[in-house]
Amino acid sequence: MGTTYRHEQILSETAAALSLKDNLQGMCHLRWRGEPLPSQEAVAEIINTCRALIFPGFFGESGVNRYNVSYRTGVLVERLYQQLTEQVAAGLCFVQEKSKMLDMPRIDAEAEQIAAEFISRLPELRRILGTDVLATYKGDPAAMSQEEVIYCYPAIRAIVNYRVAHELACMNVPVIPRMISEQAHRETGIDIHPAATIGESFTIDHGTGVVIGATAILGRNVKLYQGVTLGAKSFDTDSEGNPVKGIPRHPIIGNDVIIYSNASILGRISIGDGAVIGGNIWVTENVAPGEKLIQAKANNILRLKQQ
Amino acid sequence: MGTTYRHEQILSETAAALSLKDNLQGMCHLRWRGEPLPSQEAVAEIINTCRALIFPGFFGESGVNRYNVSYRTGVLVERLYQQLTEQVAAGLCFVQEKSKMLDMPRIDAEAEQIAAEFISRLPELRRILGTDVLATYKGDPAAMSQEEVIYCYPAIRAIVNYRVAHELACMNVPVIPRMISEQAHRETGIDIHPAATIGESFTIDHGTGVVIGATAILGRNVKLYQGVTLGAKSFDTDSEGNPVKGIPRHPIIGNDVIIYSNASILGRISIGDGAVIGGNIWVTENVAPGEKLIQAKANNILRLKQQ
Amino acid sequence: MGTTYRHEQILSETAAALSLKDNLQGMCHLRWRGEPLPSQEAVAEIINTCRALIFPGFFGESGVNRYNVSYRTGVLVERLYQQLTEQVAAGLCFVQEKSKMLDMPRIDAEAEQIAAEFISRLPELRRILGTDVLATYKGDPAAMSQEEVIYCYPAIRAIVNYRVAHELACMNVPVIPRMISEQAHRETGIDIHPAATIGESFTIDHGTGVVIGATAILGRNVKLYQGVTLGAKSFDTDSEGNPVKGIPRHPIIGNDVIIYSNASILGRISIGDGAVIGGNIWVTENVAPGEKLIQAKANNILRLKQQ
């Protein structure tokens, strides 16, 4: 009994310590009652609804036919409008000053405007994703059909999330695009920053470990393998040691470029159209169009007899 | 109100556009009413049932004892038969021509046949997985017990999924093996194609980023570290630019081979028995039995004094 | 009907085979009725409760304010105590000899003791995690705010899990720390062994594929990029071929070290304070304080014109 009593005291004291203003400082999301916080579950639902709208019958309810596709699309579009409005509003609140009293009606109206605008871009988004599906199918001898690519390939999941997140990022929605891309990161190991710019017919093979930075620009028909990094070499900091935001620091990749597994392309360099970058190398200087870079095996590897 | 009205119009128009036959082309899974579509959730359940059957008491309901193990096994075997029959049938439908009227009774009978055949192989599957568990335990100084390996190690999860998927792939089940291996990919970052051939006493350490291609062949007692790729160097395309399917294009790995982290072994090359491949290297030529390849540090790394 | 009958026979025979003592050997967790088995779901709940306690308003229920923070903290602390007690007890059972009759009251009391002790360390854990959040924010030009870092960054999720798991590992709790770190591994692709020692202001960028071994020691203000391995070069085995446990075999990293993507640091070597290790390299020898290692491009890469 003495033990139980001592433990209860520890719990009480710890609860008190954890509620102290000092210990809470910067670790706590305090708000006036009622402002919405973005929700991981709701953002996951948005992606599910987008997938069901873009690939009817593959995602969402199965059994799509000529009779019901328009009814279902109508219901899904409306659901997406509501889900997006709510999460975009939550995103807009997330970046406000904590001490400020928020003008919720204005924020809600802005969120509705963004949601409607996003939805109007869906048919075009579907068209572009069609080019990504085709490129993925053509780029993989193991792919049996485009249907299999849509239904099973992690790259398509990651690219759908990226293209959705990118549209929202272009409309300056805070936090939500990042959450969308992190969900793809978690699901596929592919980490594409929503602010990156990526052309049509994009594909990634296997994908685990791919990183594409915020200011990267990729042309049409680019193919990446697992573990490829399109990253920054370094970044400037201001007088307080904080990084300076928004400076272009990631590579520009041309059209029809292939980059093999675990290659790292770093800094604001250009990789020309049609270039091929071999695996496991580290590139920090421009590559000309059509050029092919590979690991220099002769110098690079020692062949030993084992003892 | 005017805004709301305008938004409703956008939603209506977008719903209509997304229902257009042209925009839907190739992105939509239209079927006669009633054909089953493979289900990610159901496939996940199949894996759970397999794990509960292979490792009783670790997965599925706990509290296995001498009295109940046979009852529970009986119930689980039956459940697996039903789950597999349903998903295998869905897989068989998935690859049919869309315009075809399917002969469901024949498909169901084939699926039942495959499910029963798969189940009859479970005792042997368990024996082989026992060798994988032992190899994993022996290969990791941080492993406390074989029990910990079974219960906690992502490699075991990935290998169970692979061995299950491989059996189904060998019986020509479409799509489902791929879904099973993608679920392991998502959970562990280990991407093993179900068509690959892998011997007993197989183990992977850490595992994130490992890729094993469809035509790879691995011997007994192979150990891989995280980030290892057993991939293709390139592939042939036919006159329409589609990749030619089924050509051997991934490496053959002998018995007792160790491949360290982030090494890439590419193309239809042979790595001889007992070879060791060091980390972060790129291998596209045969390696003799017993040979050891490592990064040539002297040439490879510059040591600088920082400014 | 004949088919159905034959299938039922296969199911019966397989169920019988899978219940055989020989086939079960080593694959089955048999216990006296009633000992608890650690639960993946319960361990995930523990992490959720820790996150809600450490970052109130970000995780767990939203809408924290001055009025309710102490009530909520009190309830969460109590819930954590119960959840931890139960899982720690399950962990303590997991490593007992199978044939032994367990002294559950003693095990429960030990688990309660550990749970209370862990909880008393939470305020300090929160303080340290605050330094990690700040380091992450300062190290990423794409980060908009510390709030975004807490809410969206996979590195923070992985580090929270590590710091929680490490505390439990220091109190010799079996299995549970490993399960906690594997959950982060699954979620983020970052694999930090709970026994590793890591200083304040730690950060990881992108993170997929990072591996930190059990005996690694990291100083203050270390930054890792995706794919970095802090691993072992080899390990000793005893006369039965089992690895010898507990020998220091992973690197010691000093303060203020940066290690770029896909670098592998292997063996019990030292990386001095302020060192910088470039990407995609393989380091197995000491690096002096302030030294900078990079891939030697000139020797390392061939630039070819494509045919």
Added chain:
Amino acid sequence: MGTTYRHEQILSETAAALSLKDNLQGMCHLRWRGEPLPSQEAVAEIINTCRALIFPGFFGESGVNRYNVSYRTGVLVERLYQQLTEQVAAGLCFVQEKSKMLDMPRIDAEAEQIAAEFISRLPELRRILGTDVLATYKGDPAAMSQEEVIYCYPAIRAIVNYRVAHELACMNVPVIPRMISEQAHRETGIDIHPAATIGESFTIDHGTGVVIGATAILGRNVKLYQGVTLGAKSFDTDSEGNPVKGIPRHPIIGNDVIIYSNASILGRISIGDGAVIGGNIWVTENVAPGEKLIQAKANNILRLKQQ
């Protein structure tokens, strides 16, 4: 341990006894693999879908507006078609001889036919239910609005279930109508047999304990209070003591009749148009149009001074 062992033996023996053919006789639903069994949950879903279709915005998803009502109705109609087809087929199987091999394609086709036919009657069903809502509103001074009646009154729930079940019963669907009426019985204490015939503008106040038998016929504008029984006085049995099915044995109630609480009207008698039956009485003979029956208080009740 001895105890545990003895208990396990009891469990084993009881499991064996409960699996004996004799003890199972008549208590067990044995079928060839695969015939569907009606599902309480699925039937509850059918009722939910019907309510959402008949009263849009009150039941099912809220937020109906001019824009979305047709989309939502389309989706709900399709869902109802699928739900009904499945459960009607299960009902048709339920009454087949156990030893018979069922012709599932024929049963499915019949079920689809019935489902489509039922759906085509929904607009008329909604119109009739509109008269029931109005009658309920006009009959209760405590009702604030027709909206409150639709949303809160148990009588409306019971009457919706009855009218849906009755349509299915008229199409000779087995079991399912009974399940639908039992669900209302459970929810409201109102037990209306699906075979009963009930005119428009029907209402029940409070309702708990109301019973309406299978061959009862009710005219327009009938109002019942709680505890009213429209039952049978007795029934014929055949030579084996089984009740003879299908003989009219419940009352015929005219138009504009009111029956007060706990009255029992028994046997194939007629209650004329406009009659009023007082509470707590037992009626087994015809009542003329316009007649009013009440408990004869003078003879019926003793007034005593309490000691």
Added chain:
Amino acid sequence: MGTTYRHEQILSETAAALSLKDNLQGMCHLRWRGEPLPSQEAVAEIINTCRALIFPGFFGESGVNRYNVSYRTGVLVERLYQQLTEQVAAGLCFVQEKSKMLDMPRIDAEAEQIAAEFISRLPELRRILGTDVLATYKGDPAAMSQEEVIYCYPAIRAIVNYRVAHELACMNVPVIPRMISEQAHRETGIDIHPAATIGESFTIDHGTGVVIGATAILGRNVKLYQGVTLGAKSFDTDSEGNPVKGIPRHPIIGNDVIIYSNASILGRISIGDGAVIGGNIWVTENVAPGEKLIQAKANNILRLKQQ
């Protein structure tokens, strides 16, 4: 196929018919986007929270102790405030003119005011419910303890719902009180109108079929048995045939009255203090204090020899 096509046409036509303005008239809850509709689930949650607050440890989470009761109460009070605010606002919206644009901020503020006011009455509500629990325990020889009464007796569930609903009804909250009392009705078969007035130490035995009307007034220490109706004899209608609202039409029951099973007390009559009403009788005239009414058996029952 022809059949499938004909069915699809039926579905389409029915969907269209069900979306017609005329068929929808009065059956549809159309609103401007966004007004909340009361939710059965949310109202059930409110009751759960109230039960957990009033009877800590019996309802809601178990394991209350001296240490945690205040934390838990704080969290529950806050949760109730939020749940109530939301549902009260929805109730206030429910009764607004459909065509009106609602002033949501004003409605929300009113709802918050009501929620806070309700919460402030909880300690007194708990005190009164304590008298009901004691009366129920003292009135039932089968009751083993007050704990059993609180935990198992349907009467207590019904009375808690009534007392909560009554407080809200007194604050003129629309619809929600009715929903709360209907939930008790469904759960227990006891139908108490929230507007009824009921004194302390109230109890109901068994309870199924009890009805207490909106304008009934019950004194202290009243005991009812199953099937008792405290109802109206008739009601006035206005020139359009609608019932006139708000006229006192149910009985006034004094203190210390017992009413046995299935008795019906009808109209605005008085039952004096200490009166006893026997079962199965129909009372429409005043009963003096201390009087006892019973069925006059001699005249009332025929004893026959069966043939």
Added chain:
Amino acid sequence: MGTTYRHEQILSETAAALSLKDNLQGMCHLRWRGEPLPSQEAVAEIINTCRALIFPGFFGESGVNRYNVSYRTGVLVERLYQQLTEQVAAGLCFVQEKSKMLDMPRIDAEAEQIAAEFISRLPELRRILGTDVLATYKGDPAAMSQEEVIYCYPAIRAIVNYRVAHELACMNVPVIPRMISEQAHRETGIDIHPAATIGESFTIDHGTGVVIGATAILGRNVKLYQGVTLGAKSFDTDSEGNPVKGIPRHPIIGNDVIIYSNASILGRISIGDGAVIGGNIWVTENVAPGEKLIQAKANNILRLKQQ
């Protein structure tokens, strides 16, 4: 803001008031940490398991066949053993003195003993329930088959719960039997005290409002209709006004008795074999074997012409 602040103060003060020892007195279930409280959900699960065991294929998983019935029974018997052990232990704790430190190992052992004993009685329970099913089928011309009776009839649900609860009550299990009978009460409106004694071939038609008291004794082949009360006339109280427990106070009903709707049989009287009691009457004196009691219509009902 002022309002929000005032509300927060109200919440704080109410939370404090509700945590006061005085206000909590008798309303709160305070216990030493860890004693289990009976759970409504767990008790519902026990009933589900019993139903699945007694009527395989009707309840629980469908698709029972000759192959799987023994496996499934084995698993269900074990599950029931665990569920019962846990809830019986919780019931045994429920009635202990609050201040007492409980001897949990002893309580658990007793609970296991009771659970095993209960299970050993299941085959006989199934046999008796078979007689109830047959009697219900023979007693209802609307019943289509015994299968329909088992699957749809509320009486069977209520009788299963009663017979299960009665067995537990005979073994002196506290609280749990009452919870089981209250769940049937809620589901069916039939309230049978678990302590009542009821012979084979028992049936209830419709059932809402039926009450059978704790000391009632019913013979073989008794049939009750809705609203029948087998109750107490009055009960003795001790010097403190508490009812004296355990005195026989409910009727003894012979074999082959029928009691029609809403009849009340009160007090320790005897209803002889083969008697028939008409509806809506109030019986407080013995009825001889074969006697038939009915409402005396001539004196009892006034027939009026309506104005």
